[in-house]
Amino acid sequence: MLAGDALDGAHRRQLDTWMRAxxxxxxxxxxxxxxxxxxxxxxxxxxxxxxxxxxxGPQGQRWLLSIMTRAVGDDPEAPNMRELIGEVASVVVxxxxxxx
Numbered sequence: 061m062l063a064g065d066a067l068d069g070a071h072r073r074q075l076d077t078w079m080r081a082x083x084x085x086x087x088x089x090x091x092x093x094x095x096x097x098x099x100x101x102x103x104x105x106x107x108x109x110x111x112x113x114x115x116x117g118p119q120g121q122r123w124l125l126s127i128m129t130r131a132v133g134d135d136p137e138a139p140n141m142r143e144l145i146g147e148v149a150s151v152v153v154x155x156x157x158x159x160x
Contacts, residue, residue, distance in 0.1 A: 079097075084101045087125055091150070092154075095115055099112060107141055108129070110129070112125070113125060127149060
C-alpha cells in the first residue's frame with residue numbers, strides 16, 4: 061500500500077503518517093541511527109510475532125521488511141518474540157547496506 065499505486069498520493073501519505081507513528085514497532089529498535097520505519101506489528105498465540113513495513117535510510121534507502129516469527133513448540137502461551145524482530149531487522153539492514 062505504501063510502495064505501490066493502490067492508494068492516491070493523499071491517502072498514501074496519510075497511511076505513511078499513521079504507520080510512522082506506530083508505537084509498537086519491533087523492528088525499529090534494530091535499525092541504525094538515522095533510520096525510521098513505517099510499519100505494522102501483530103502477534104498471536106504460540107509466540108507469533110510479526111512486523112511488516114518500510115525501513116527508510118538517511119540516504120533515501122527504502123527497504124520493505126517483513127519479519128514473521130513463531131515459537132518452535134506447540135505452547136499457545138509462548139511469549140512473543142519482539143526482541144528477536146529487532147535483532148533480525150538489524151542483521152538484514154546491515155547485510156543490505158553492504159557496499160557492492
